[in-house]
Amino acid sequence: MSQLTIKSLLFLFLGLSCIKGFSQDKTNENIPAVWDLATCLQYARKNNIQLKTLRLTTASTKQDKLLAKSALLPDLYGSASQSFNHYNLNTNGSTNAINSSGAYGLSSAWTLYKGGYLQTDIKQKGLAVQSANYAVLTSENDITLQITQAYLNILVDKESIIYNQDLVKTSIAQLGQTQNRFNAGSAAKKDVAQFQAQLAGDRYNLTAAENAERQDKIALKQLLQLPATNDFDVVKPDTVISDQPIPNLQTVQQYALQNRPEIKNAELGVRISGYDLDKAKSGYLPTLTLGAGIGTSYAHDPTYNAFRQFDNNFYQQAGLTLSVPVFTKRQNKTNVAKAKIEIEQAELALENSKTTLALTTEKAYITAQNSQNQFISAIEQLKYNTEVYRIASQELKIGAVNLVNFYQQRNLYVQAMQSYIQAKYNAALAARIYEFYLGIPIKL
Template structure:
């Protein structure tokens, strides 16, 4: 019997493991192996843990709002008690008795007036829900920029890999040519060794570029909250626009200050603080409540019956209660003073948010201008160095080039290629970030 039980448990465990493994495999298979930027952004909005927690904060705020609305309604409580008492009837303790007593009832209380506190609390909780939604949007914007940066870093790595692969192929061909000339006795062994060293350097740089791509993919997967995925790559667009015209700074700043969620949220915080002051002032006003109840009680009744008790000893009561604050040991005064302080703090926060956003958009505008200038310069520099490198290769092929001059020109070409790739994607990223403050969705 024991063996049978253990065997059953093992079968259940293995079955659960297979189901769990199947669900994980199904999830992995449902994910695309190659992601474009739009897919990354949509997936992150649905699966990022930070965003999920912020949405839960919104749901919690909605529950607070429902609770505030329910405070306008009367409550209803039921109660009941039953007890037994044992005591001696005679002084000598020869006779004992047990008495029973109890009560049952239903009571209700309804706050009719509380100085406007309840309705103000509902409005405040409604604003808190809106504020929580703006917090979600702020986090979505932050994650959007982070994902875009990580995505473009991978594209930079991919282009670096391509041109490093070309350099490796060129070095292999140049080394083969040097070996043939060495065999023919036209160059020294030192020249062959120099080409071998250059090939080793190019292969090292290619490996470094490939490792950088792997690392940047991990960074993007972390932002997407992706776990184990058999394949993961990003789409390389045919073209990346880096020299597009951008709107002027005043237009972007005006739109951002009127529409960005961090400003909207800060403005709501001021309104929430104002309502908190109204709630604090309501503490000076009286509270009127209505109470009512029905019930029954009994004591030492040998004929007691639960269902007949309401016929024997049934009572009803209702009444109004007026509570007027006269001296509250400075509680109301302190609450009002702290509420005013909170208003000043929220206004300072709003002003700081506006200043920060204005400076951020201005910095983004300057970054765009610098990036576009660097992109133009890098494009020209690459064109010149590419032509010089082509000429140097031709001179090397026909044997008229100085090896040191060739390597100097080759290094200049490599630097120009790297600068061009970096400048191109920096310009593309800066333009998209700047336009993002104007409400333009980021896309490649």
């Protein structure tokens, strides 16, 4: 291979690499590195594959509706046939000839009456479109709750990291103080070893908190279906409201039962099944069809002009066909019976959806109440344990504390801080999930 060819291939490869890199940059340039909750929810509604799939299902049901409407119109088909025959003109086979013939026509059929089946089918397909839209809304609600949970998990991790970082700094300072006292002869080597163990434990907990944040970020990226190579972080709000008033349960349940998409969809299921019954009953009624057609034909004849044949053979026909079901081998009776069963199944599904939603909202109400009460208790617990730990830390500085008592107070403070962080975000999440059933968008 010549040097010129090698250089050409090299430049081509570099050019394609640049184009590919530019394409990737263009793909990711609109994806932010830091996300707030509103951006996460908006992005998921637009890009989530499950939602896209459901929207395609909606588009498919719209096509079914258009097809049902088109069934009211007449159809039109064209037909054409052409044939060629080879045969011998003389009996001795000395002369060959090719003969041709053809036929051409148009035909149409128009269903004038089908027992109300066509109009009923249009109405049913229209409800199917609405049902598909409600399925999209139901999935959006589920994804909204999942993303909110994942987002708040990351916020919990971030606070845990901050507080574990503070514990590490405090442990380093306490180890330094104890080391100085040991050097001065006022502390035992065991005391130094205990603070070294405490520092190692705090660093381990800090690493665990950092790993938890990484894992929760991956979980959120999976929900958003972001590329694995994207830098990703979330915005930590200035304040998280965890003690807002909780709406009345009866008000939330009443609104949810009247407006939630899963209930609307179940109600449509009953109506759709009712149309199935109407369509099944139409099988007992006659069908009236109007048919029409035109056509012509010719056959090769040396003594007769083909165009004259087209004119002489031209025909037109129109007629009505009435089809009356007399005996259908129980098909119509079976269709009606099965349609009635489907109605009962749809009614049971609606009842089950209402019961499930009522219990879900009640559970959300209880969870919100308990979470707020736990948050209030966690505040009090942290308040007193912080003060006791502060006093123990001051006594440690002057060497006036028993290390066993100090570690006991420190552990109580750590547990109280962990409980406070978890309770704060649990209360915020529970309240927003409960309000979500009242139609209030989730915000932090």
